[in-house]
Amino acid sequence: MKRTLATLFLASSLILTACDTSDAEYDTDEQTEPIEDNSDDTSEGSADMNEDNDTNEDTDDEDELIDEPEESSYLYEVNENDIATIQVIEGEEANERVALLTYDDAPDNYAVDIAEVLVENDAPAIFFVNGMFIESEEGQAMLREIHEMGFAIGNHTHTHQSLPSLSEEEQTEEIMKTSDLIEEIIGERPRFFRAPFGQNTDHVKELVKEDGMVLMNWTYGYDWESGYMEAEPLADIMVNTELLRPGANLLMHDRSWTLEATPQIIEGLREKEYELVDPDLIRSVTPEQSESEETD
Ligand SMILES: [Zn+2]
Numbered sequence: 001m002k003r004t005l006a007t008l009f010l011a012s013s014l015i016l017t018a019c020d021t022s023d024a025e026y027d028t029d030e031q032t033e034p035i036e037d038n039s040d041d042t043s044e045g046s047a048d049m050n051e052d053n054d055t056n057e058d059t060d061d062e063d064e065l066i067d068e069p070e071e072s073s074y075l076y077e078v079n080e081n082d083i084a085t086i087q088v089i090e091g092e093e094a095n096e097r098v099a100l101l102t103y104d105d106a107p108d109n110y111a112v113d114i115a116e117v118l119v120e121n122d123a124p125a126i127f128f129v130n131g132m133f134i135e136s137e138e139g140q141a142m143l144r145e146i147h148e149m150g151f152a153i154g155n156h157t158h159t160h161q162s163l164p165s166l167s168e169e170e171q172t173e174e175i176m177k178t179s180d181l182i183e184e185i186i187g188e189r190p191r192f193f194r195a196p197f198g199q200n201t202d203h204v205k206e207l208v209k210e211d212g213m214v215l216m217n218w219t220y221g222y223d224w225e226s227g228y229m230e231a232e233p234l235a236d237i238m239v240n241t242e243l244l245r246p247g248a249n250l251l252m253h254d255r256s257w258t259l260e261a262t263p264q265i266i267e268g269l270r271e272k273e274y275e276l277v278d279p280d281l282i283r284s285v286t287p288e289q290s291e292s293e294e295t296d
Contacts, residue, residue: 074283084217085247097246098277101125107142108254115146121266124278128194131158131178147186152279154192168203191284214284221251223258231260239268
């Protein structure tokens with residue numbers, strides 16, 4: 001009896017929602033995945049057509065499929081011994097042949113344009129932000145725009161100094177000021193940290209971890225070197241360097257030639273069968289950390 005009632009209720013609510021959603025479509029295209037949307041539509045449609053007990057089980061199966069990515073939202077991590085490399089978390093099933101796109105010293109002049117190009121090419125990336133660039137309203141608007149386009153935001157310190165040359169107090173200020181500002185503007189703290197020039201200290205490492213960020217250097221980058229401050233040679237080396245390997249972390253900057261080279265870099269990496277890894281899938285907190293958070 002209970003079951004029939006539940007099925008009836010389910011069936012009727014399915015009919016209602018099927019009517020509603022078919023017109024409403026999916027406005028929240030944070031991640032434009034037309035294939036997923038289609039499968040959603042057909043599942044509701046078919047449940048609608050056979051209103052018998054079977055539909056209950058059908059929709060349960062469907063739910064499991066949809067829920068799966070949420071149960072294990074992190075599939076990748078930064079290799080602890082080589083903080084440039086992205087690797088699949090042990091025990092998770094994910095593509096190892098990935099590359100991560102990162103853009104530092106943002107948002108200065110070209111970051112929003114770069115983000116737009118990435119969106120056009122359906123390519124995820126991290127933008128590492130210098131706090132000093134987001135003190136102005138203009139900078140804040142740019143950051144907001146990049147965040148709203150769905151990109152991960154990282155902390156690249158406030159004024160881009162060599163951290164080991166600063167006192168611990170100053171190092172803290174350089175990092176926390178930027179995370180606080182980012183949080184004020186986009187409503188969430190950054191999960192990724194990259195030190196200027198890749199120079200970290202023990203104090204920085206501890207601080208970054210405490211604040212729930214993961215340290216990240218890079219595997220290679222060229223857009224600041226003479227000979228590569230032009231789109232053609234830059235795109236070529238970013239794709240054809242011997243340093244490209246699964247898990248590579250590609251460093252680029254808020255520069256005009258990098259903006260221009262980005263579509264070719266994406267295309268070249270994909271031709272070599274690299275998947276561009278979604279930063280949302282990269283774990284920032286260690287398992288020990290999340291456990292202690294739960295018990296606190
Ligand atoms: Zn930098």
